Amino acid sequence: MNRPNVILIMTDQQKRDSLSVYGNPVCRTPNLERLASEGTIFDFAFTPYPVCVPSRVMTFTGRYSHVTRSRANSVLMQPDQEHLIMILESAGYSLGLSGKNHCFQADDLDRFDYLWECGHGGPANPPDETAQKAKDFIRESKINPRCWGTVTNPNPPESLGAALTVTHAIDFLKTRQDDRPFFLWCSIADPHTPLQTSEPYASMYDPEDVPIPDQRDDEIADKPLAQQLDHKALCGEMVTEDDIRRVTAMYYGMNTYIDTEVGRLLDRVDALGLAEDTLIIYVSDHGEYLGEHRMIRKSKALYDCLTRIPLIIRLPGLVPANERRDEFTEIVDLMPTILDIIGLDHPDGIQGRSLMPLLNGDGYAARDAVFGETGVESPDGSFRVSGFDDMEGIPTSPTTPNFSPRLKKGDLGPIKSVRTHDWKLVYYPGNQEGEFYDLNADPGELTNRWSDPAMAEVRSELTARILDWCIEMEDRRPSITRGAF
Structure with missing residues (x-):
């Protein structure tokens, strides 16, 4: 019997609770609801490192970022890492990638039998004049560089990245020349910024109808300095409720556009008669602020809105249908699950x-916590604030006069976290400051109780x-080769 086929549908920067399949009352994602009704949806899925490349490398290696050493978007899969594509190639799978890579270096891309790339600015090689116009519009539209600008692309939806990615994914399915099992990575670069899509999606949602995250005016004052810097870098003090509504409405339109294209792929x-023999996994590499903490995009932080991700798995006859699971899962679990x-x-x-033991009821040992890490944003391990180098009032180069000694010392660099169902602790080097949240009383992580004496025992644990x-x-x-004695 042939091994099952695998389709990994991955979106980029898709906030879990922005989807109707996860309870959003406004944004419509009927095809994800269909997929979940035919498979299993996970309510507590997380990425340990909420940045594109680190998360994608974890997906394909089953190892954490401090092990893969891919802790920045500039550090792709390292040559010494054994990964899923390598294993599937050796097992005789036909391999396809349509969409955003942001994971593999050139030698590994050569493993794919079918390769078509498309990033946030559109496809590397637009297939026709309309797709070229759509790509040119994104480049020329001058969307707000602080990432809360929105714009309607005047070109048709089929000329934009999500539709083109699915079209080429379907092309891979249709043009395979043999009966080998296949692995298809359908990697959609949306709803990551730039926030733009075509009609009817761009105006599908009224900004007045979208939910607004809870806010606390003085929230950032009791957060660690690293979070204060990121808040300034993302201009959090400038973002208004109207901005959040407008951005959210466009983001929801992008979600429904993605959902339509996922439906076309399904x-x-x-x-093609492939459904019964094809494992389908839907996941996002990380989340998005979308107005939480009065920020748009993402930053060096481990809030749930960034780390908690959608995850749906379907395979008729093996994966239970119409089931929701509340066990903790992490994106590193996908590789061993696929292999099993x-x-x-x-x-x-x-x-x-x-x-697999969770899906088939065979003695799964559930986690009681998930862990996170982030903070290294440069290949040399130095600290950067969200990639911005021009923030007024905050020097970001060690050669700049009055550069913060804390930045020089590096204690705003790597951070790690633990999250249970009740608590979250984010540890910063030096232990002078940190983050501690009561998730039952404060699910939005607005009130930092790190310095609360009443929390000392739990914090220590x-x-x-x-x-x-x-x-x-x-x-x-x-990791070493021993010489002869």
């Missing part, structure tokens, strides 16, 4: 947990959990 899978479902061995050093995790999740694979 329909073609059905029409298709019947291939795990490579050494996998840190994720296969979800969770800090020890982070230390344990760091030790347990060291890379235990051999």
Whole structure:
């Protein structure tokens, strides 16, 4: 019997609770609801490192970012990492990638039998004049560089990235020349900024109808300096409620546009007779502020709005249909899950947990917490504030006069977190400041209780959990060649 096919549908920067399948009362995503009704949806799925490349590398290696060393968008998959595409190639799979890469270097891209790339600015090689016009419009529209600008693309939806990505994904399915099982990565670059789409999606949602996240005017005052810097970098003090409504309405339109295209892909899978033998996974690499903490986009932080992601899995006959799970899962779990479902061995050093025992009821040992890390945004390990170098009043170069000694010392760099169902602790080096949230009373993570004496015992326990995790999740694979004695 042939091994199952695999389709991994990945979106970019898609906020979990912006989708109707996760309870959003306004944004319509009927095709994701259809997928969830035919499969299993996970309510507590997280990415440990909420940045594009680190999260994608974790997806394909099953290892955390401090092990893969991909802790910045400039650090793609490293040559010493054994990853899913390598394993599937050896197992005889036909491999396709349509859409955004932001993971693999050139040598690994050569493994794909079918490769068509499309990023946030449109496809690398637009297939026709209309697609070229849509790409040119994005480049020339001068959307607000602080990332809360929105614009309607005058070109038809089929000329934009999500539709083109799905069209080429379908082309891969239709043009395969043999009966080998296939792996297709359909990687949609939306709803990541720039915030733009075509009609009817651009005006589909009225800004007055969208929900607004809870806010606290003085929220940032009791947050660590790193969060204050990021808040300034993203101009949080300038973002108004009207801005949030306008951005959210456009973002919802992009979501529904993506959903329409996902539906088109699902329909073609059905029409080609592939549905019964194809594992489909829908996931996003990370989330988006979308007005939470009065910010748009993402930053060096570990808030739930950035780390908690949508995850739906479907495979008729193996994955239960119309089921919701509330166990903690992480994006590192996807690789071992795929390997178990298709019947291939795990490579050494996998840190994720296969979800197969959870899906088939075979003694799954559920996590009681998930962990996170972020903060290194440059290949040399130096600290940067959200990639901006021109913030008035905040020097961001060690050569700048009056540069903050804390930035020089590097104690605004890497941070790590632990999240249970009740609490979240974010640990900063030096232990002089941090973040601590009561998630039952404060699900929006607005009130930092790090300095609350009443929280000292729980804070100490969770800090020890982070230390344990760091030790347990060291890379235990051999990394040296021993010489002869």
